[in-house]
Amino acid sequence: MKLYRTAAGCVVEEDSKYYRLAGRSIDSLLEREDLPEYLPDLIAEIKPTGELHATEMLAPIGSQEVWAAGVTYFRSRGARMEEAKDSGGGDFYDRVYTAERPELFFKSTASRTVGIGGKVRIRADAHWSVPEPELTLVVSPKGRITGYTIGNDMSSRDIEGENPLYLPQAKVYNGSCALGPGILVSDRALPDSTEIMLEILRHDHVAFSGSVALTELKRDPKTLVEYLLRDNSFPHGCFLMTGTGIVPPSSFTLATGDRIRITIGPIGTLENEVA
Numbered sequence: 365m366k367l368y369r370t371a372a373g374c375v376v377e378e379d380s381k382y383y384r385l386a387g388r389s390i391d392s393l394l395e396r397e398d399l400p401e402y403l404p405d406l407i408a409e410i411k412p413t414g415e416l417h418a419t420e421m422l423a424p425i426g427s428q429e430v431w432a433a434g435v436t437y438f439r440s441r442g443a444r445m446e447e448a449k450d451s452g453g454g455d456f457y458d459r460v461y462t463a464e465r466p467e468l469f470f471k472s473t474a475s476r477t478v479g480i481g482g483k484v485r486i487r488a489d490a491h492w493s494v495p496e497p498e499l500t501l502v503v504s505p506k507g508r509i510t511g512y513t514i515g516n517d518m519s520s521r522d523i524e525g526e527n528p529l530y531l532p533q534a535k536v537y538n539g540s541c542a543l544g545p546g547i548l549v550s551d552r553a554l555p556d557s558t559e560i561m562l563e564i565l566r567h568d569h570v571a572f573s574g575s576v577a578l579t580e581l582k583r584d585p586k587t588l589v590e591y592l593l594r595d596n597s598f599p600h601g602c603f604l605m606t607g608t609g610i611v612p613p614s615s616f617t618l619a620t621g622d623r624i625r626i627t628i629g630p631i632g633t634l635e636n637e638v639a
């Protein structure tokens with residue numbers, strides 16, 4: 365079962381049928397502890413309507429904060445150690461990869477986040493920018509994983525590499541986050557074999573493509589959520605990106621007009637153009 369947000373309200377997709385939920389805000393749904401059990405009951409009382417087009421879909425976020433985990437894949441550890449070696453910061457990434465406490469950082473709010481078809485941005489003062497395709501957890505106020513979406517943790521690698529203390533500037537800026545297309549509503553873990561796929565198109569040619577399976581994710585999603593909620597409350601629930609395992613080569617940087625396509629089979633495809 366999938367949940368989408370549109371300008372006219374939320375829509376549930378089940379068995380290729382679409383149920384429009386009148387008068388239910390995304391907040392009122394994401395605040396529920398019982399979302400996976402509640403939605404089937406709700407649509408049982410509604411008649412399905414015509415198709416939902418991607419152009420109607422908005423980022424599936426309301427008042428939630430978006431947080432992110434870092435260095436959760438071996439590939440991310442290596443790339444970060446390399447980019448930070450001149451600043452002396454490389455060692456931090458190795459240490460956090462093996463530490464018990466994960467790296468968790470604040471990533472975005474709805475105002476900095478775009479949905480499918482929206483434009484993500486590269487910072488004007490950055491010269492090395494990449495997308496980070498990440499499985500993103502939908503977390504209830506009490507810390508239950510009630511769904512999954514696709515996240516793009518847009519990152520300025522030169523700023524991050526210059527000094528690890530610049531991380532918030534490398535990660536949090538207007539248009540630095542994309543979420544969508546919708547939410548796969550489920551509290552069941554996705555199979556380890558699930559692939560995250562990234563394709564970057566430039567002038568209709570594939571400039572970069574890569575994939576990683578969830579089996580490479582070093583941290584258990586439930587443990588990441590448990591750390592995030594320690595002494596930290598989320599009355600509207602929150603999103604938690606689980607880190608990237610796909611890093612383009614160091615010679616690659618995003619450019620205006622590039623199209624970033626991220627696919628996670630059970631969730632869908634999130635496509636955004638770079639502004």
Ligand code: DO4
Pocket residue numbers: 432433434435436437440444467496517524531606607608
């Ligand atoms: O510590 C830097 C950021 C790591 C990150 O965003 C990732 O591994 O996905």
Ligand code: MG
Pocket residue numbers: 432433434496498517607608
């Ligand atoms: Mg990331």
